[in-house]
Each structure stands twice: as structure tokens, then as C-alpha cells.
Amino acid sequence: MIQCEELVKIYKTDEIEVVALKGLNISIADGEMMAIIGNSGSGKSTLLNILGGLDRPSAGQVQVGEWNLLKISDEELVQYKRKTVGFIWQNNARNLVPYLSALENVEMPMMLSGQYDRAYAKQLLEWVGLKERMGNKLQQLSGGEQQRVAIAISLANKPSLLLADEPTGSVDTKTSDMIMDIFRKLNQELGVTIVIVTHDMTLASKVDRVVAIRDGMTSTEFIKRNPNLDHIEEGGSAGSHTDTIQEAHEEYVVLDRAGRMQIPRAYLQALKIDNKASMEFDGEKIIIRPPKAL
Numbered sequence: 001m002i003q004c005e006e007l008v009k010i011y012k013t014d015e016i017e018v019v020a021l022k023g024l025n026i027s028i029a030d031g032e033m034m035a036i037i038g039n040s041g042s043g044k045s046t047l048l049n050i051l052g053g054l055d056r057p058s059a060g061q062v063q064v065g066e067w068n069l070l071k072i073s074d075e076e077l078v079q080y081k082r083k084t085v086g087f088i089w090q091n092n093a094r095n096l097v098p099y100l101s102a103l104e105n106v107e108m109p110m111m112l113s114g115q116y117d118r119a120y121a122k123q124l125l126e127w128v129g130l131k132e133r134m135g136n137k138l139q140q141l142s143g144g145e146q147q148r149v150a151i152a153i154s155l156a157n158k159p160s161l162l163l164a165d166e167p168t169g170s171v172d173t174k175t176s177d178m179i180m181d182i183f184r185k186l187n188q189e190l191g192v193t194i195v196i197v198t199h200d201m202t203l204a205s206k207v208d209r210v211v212a213i214r215d216g217m218t219s220t221e222f223i224k225r226n227p228n229l230d231h232i233e234e235g236g237s238a239g240s241h242t243d244t245i246q247e248a249h250e251e252y253v254v255l256d257r258a259g260r261m262q263i264p265r266a267y268l269q270a271l272k273i274d275n276k277a278s279m280e281f282d283g284e285k286i287i288i289r290p291p292k293a294l
């Protein structure tokens, strides 16, 4: 579904240039539900905004389904945003209207795109557990309920890709679990591809694949050892909220096509490796050491 190669994003202001993505590679399969983690400023939102068509890449390749987002025209981009992609933010105040009901909020984007369908709007609100509250005005709903309205809105145009930037950032654990359950249901029953950007490791540990971004590039990847654990967890007999990524997932370092990889700064500092290292292949493994003293 998504293929990014050597993706670069440069923000230019009057004085400075910020290189937010520095040749990022990532591919995400059709129907996958995965998470992206990384420190503040590592480029997560920049990547998500590019994938959502909210921002233009500076160089590299980025393909989402049939769309080449580097070459896409402005008119096509409007179509892309309407038809292919749905977006959920941490703070949804900007795309919810407080004096309209939950149902009206979901119907509005449908009207704007000429695909008005009240029955479907109701069905979406039922999906997110708001059947009884759909007539309530947004301002009468709790933060977690509003977030679920936002999820229903993001699905109003039947997107095949759902992008969520810190979707559980401002809700409690119970609502966060509920939102993850909704995502899983959407993913499994409707086949929507879901990409979640998060700081929340508990949430990240619930998806099959987690990709870490460091300094504008993908650095490590965590793959769940037993993808079936989630289903057991739903029944309440396995898994727990204290699951960390390390417990449930195997960690791999990401290599790009040219064989480049990122070595964590902490390792380099511990070994006092600065701008070069010695590398040795012993037939089984590769050993990286500080350079020999000359």
C-alpha cells in the first residue's frame, strides 16, 4: 500500500532550513496495522502529514496505492484526500463542530464530498460505540467520546488508509483500549490499512509491527513474536497492560538497499566511536569496534 524510498522533507523558513526526513525508507503492506514511534522531533508527524497529503515531500519517492505523492497534481491531491485517506489527530477540536450533533458531524464531510449517506453515518457511530449518543451535541460529549466521533468522521469517505497521530494522547487507559479495539475491528473486518504514530509504548506493543524513526530515518523495527496473542488478550486470559515492546516483539535494525543502518548513539558513546570504526566479518557475524590506535 505504502512505499517510501529515500524520502526527504526540508522545511525552509526565512533564516533556516530544517531537514525533517533524511532519506527515509519504509514500506507498509495492504491491510497492515502498524505503529511508528520515535523521540520528539524525529520526523513522525512529518511522515504522516506527507502520507496524508497535507504536506509535500521535497525529494525521494512516496507511493500510496496508485498515487505517486511526489508527482501528484493539486487537483489529484484533493481527490486523494477525499477518497483514499482518513486522518485522526490527538486534538480533534479542529475538525469537529461543537454545536452540531455527533451524527451531523459525521454527515458533514459526506455532504462536502457529495456522498451523503445517513444510514452509513449511523452505522459508523454504532461501530465506535456511540449508538445511544449520536443525537448529542459535540460539546455534551466527553473527550474520549469526541475522539470516537473523530474516528467515525475519518471513515466517512470509506478510506482504504487510516492515519492516526497520537490518537490516544489525550484520553484515559480505558478509552485508549476502546480506540485500539475499534482500530483492530476496522483493520480486520474492513481491511483498512492503519498507521498509528504514538509515544505510548503500551499501545505500540499491541500492533504486529512497530517501526522506530530516529533523526529523520527509520532505525529499528519490532515484529511481534506471536501475532495471535492479541486475540487471546481480548478474551482476557493472556497479555497485560504492562506488556512492553521488548517482551512481545523481536527487535531488528533496519538496513536500506545500500546497506546503511543507524547505530544507536549510546552504543557509539560507550565505545568512544566518533567518525569511524573498524568492522570485521568473522564468517558468522559482523563486529564493529573503535578504530585501532595508530
Ligand SMILES: Nc1ncnc2c1ncn2[C@@H]1O[C@H](COP(=O)(O)OP(=O)(O)OP(=O)(O)O)[C@@H](O)[C@H]1O
Pocket (backbone or CB within 6 Å): 011, 012, 013, 018, 019, 020, 038, 039, 040, 041, 042, 043, 044, 045, 046, 047
Ligand atoms: N512547518 C515546519 N517548519 C519548520 N520546521 C518544521 C515544521 N514542521 C516540523 N518541523 C521540524 O521538523 C522536525 C521533525 O518534526 P516532526 O513534527 O515531524 O517531529 P515528531 O517526531 O512528530 O515530533 P513530536 O513527537 O514532538 O510531534 C523537527 O525538527 C521540527 O522542528
